[in-house]
Amino acid sequence: MNVIDYKDSRPIYEQIASYYKRLILLGALEADEKLPSVRTLAIELSANPNTVQKALDVLGREGFIYTVIGRGNFVMNTDSLKKAREQEIVGRIAELLNEAREIGSDPETVIADAKKRLEVSEPELTVREDAV
Amino acid sequence: MNVIDYKDSRPIYEQIASYYKRLILLGALEADEKLPSVRTLAIELSANPNTVQKALDVLGREGFIYTVIGRGNFVMNTDSLKKAREQEIVGRIAELLNEAREIGSDPETVIADAKKRLEVSEPELTVREDAV
DNA sequence: ATAAGTGTACTATGTCTCATAGTACACTTA
DNA sequence: TAAGTGTACTATGAGACATAGTACACTTAT
Numbered sequence: 001m002n003v004i005d006y007k008d009s010r011p012i013y014e015q016i017a018s019y020y021k022r023l024i025l026l027g028a029l030e031a032d033e034k035l036p037s038v039r040t041l042a043i044e045l046s047a048n049p050n051t052v053q054k055a056l057d058v059l060g061r062e063g064f065i066y067t068v069i070g071r072g073n074f075v076m077n078t079d080s081l082k083k084a085r086e087q088e089i090v091g092r093i094a095e096l097l098n099e100a101r102e103i104g105s106d107p108e109t110v111i112a113d114a115k116k117r118l119e120v121s122e123p124e125l126t127v128r129e130d131a132v
Numbered sequence: 133m134n135v136i137d138y139k140d141s142r143p144i145y146e147q148i149a150s151y152y153k154r155l156i157l158l159g160a161l162e163a164d165e166k167l168p169s170v171r172t173l174a175i176e177l178s179a180n181p182n183t184v185q186k187a188l189d190v191l192g193r194e195g196f197i198y199t200v201i202g203r204g205n206f207v208m209n210t211d212s213l214k215k216a217r218e219q220e221i222v223g224r225i226a227e228l229l230n231e232a233r234e235i236g237s238d239p240e241t242v243i244a245d246a247k248k249r250l251e252v253s254e255p256e257l258t259v260r261e262d263a264v
Numbered sequence: 265a266t267a268a269g270t271g272t273a274c275t276a277t278g279t280c281t282c283a284t285a286g287t288a289c290a291c292t293t294a
Numbered sequence: 295t296a297a298g299t300g301t302a303c304t305a306t307g308a309g310a311c312a313t314a315g316t317a318c319a320c321t322t323a324t
Contacts, residue, residue, distance in 0.1 A: 011282060025235045037299060048284050053301075070292035070299050086237045089228045093242065094249035096221045103157045105218045107250065110225065111243055117226035118239065143311060169270060180313050185272075202270050202321035 003045050012047055016055035024064050024075055025085055035065065035073045135177050144179055148187035156196050156207055157217060167197065167205045 003019045004012050023029050035041070038056065042049040056073055059065045063081060065073045097107040135151045136144050155161050167173070170188065174181040188205055191197045195213060197205045229239040 013282080038301090039298085050285085051283060054282090056300090067300065068292090069301085070290080072292095072299060082235050082237070085235060086232060086242065089232050089237070090242055090245040091249065093225055093228055093246035096225055097246060097250055100218060100221050101250075103214050103217060105214070105221075107247075110218065110222055113222045114225035114229060115239075117223065118229055118233075145311080170272090171269085182314085183312060186311090188271090199271065200321090201272085202319080204270060 001044055001046075004047060013051050013054040013058065016041075016045060016047065016052060017058040020055070020059055021062075021064055024078060025082060027078065029075045031075055031077045033075045034071075035075070037072060133176055133178075136179060145183050145186040145190065148173075148177060148179065148184060149190040152187070152191055153194075153196055156210060157214060159210065161207045163207055163209045165207045166203075167207070169204060 004015055008015055010018075020029075020035075029035075035056075036044060038049050038052050041047075041052045045052065056065065056067075060067060060073070064076055066076055067073050097110060100110045101107050136147055140147055142150075152161075152167075161167075167188075168176060170181050170184050173179075173184045177184065188197065188199075192199060192205070196208055198208055199205050229242060232242045233239050
């Protein structure tokens with residue numbers, strides 16, 4: 001699978017963890033769904049079982065999965081995870097807006113420019129700015 | 133000086149580079165101003181001259197400073213640097229908004245929440261939302 | 265011309281993280 | 295009982311990072 005990117009400077013275990021964090025937050029994996037075993041994942045991802053285990057450690061510590069000894073790893077309920085991630089995003093955007101203001105850029109302008117770059121996915125819900 | 137933080141996971145040379153990037157973008161250092169020498173900086177920052185040199189390499193490659201052999205390192209003009217950084221910020225915010233939408237959060241709500249966290253620095257220019 | 269200060273380029277050493285390989289053990293399930 | 299599961303070790307190698315030390319070409323002040 002195309003999960004590991006050797007041009008990416010991040011460690012492999014972190015890339016694997018990020019990949020599953022994204023899948024879980026997107027709802028691509030259902031709650032209580034069983035993940036492939038450590039050894040199976042190692043083969044699928046072309047990585048070492050120890051590296052996969054390290055990625056699963058991260059996912060477990062951060063509340064994305066839970067473990068049942070002898071049975072496997074399972075996807076955690078996503079409600080609280082989504083809320084937590086949303087708060088991270090809000091905080092990060094606030095930091096960036098503060099920096100923009102520090103270097104003399106207007107936060108409102110920055111926000112407007114960022115909106116222009118948003119991928120349009122629901123055109124029927126989009127209001128064209130110049131139509132107001 | 134309190135530039136290097138050993139609790140910070142980033143390498144020292146990157147911390148030093150980030151510190152000067154920030155100073156330059158904020159306008160705390162004027163264009164064509166001379167930086168302290170590599171050896172002087174090493175003492176001031178309590179770091180190794182080689183590590184300082186590596187940080188200056190980064191600053192030079194990214195256009196924050198320029199070098200005159202035998203004389204020293206000097207601060208680059210900040211106009212284009214600020215514009216480039218603003219574009220980075222815009223792109224990063226767009227990425228975060230896309231992710232928020234992917235996990236079911238409304239981008240407009242996220243933006244509103246981020247604005248609430250902005251530090252108030254110019255109250256005379258701030259319009260209270262509930263007063264509209 | 266000389267000395268001091270400048271950036272720069274090396275070698276060498278030690279520490280740490282990361283990734284891999286291999287082995288072993290306790291648990292659950294078929 | 296056998297197979298599959300997570301988990302915990304040891305060991306090895308590669309690479310990034312930081313430090314120490316030395317050296318050289320350049321510019322500037324004396």
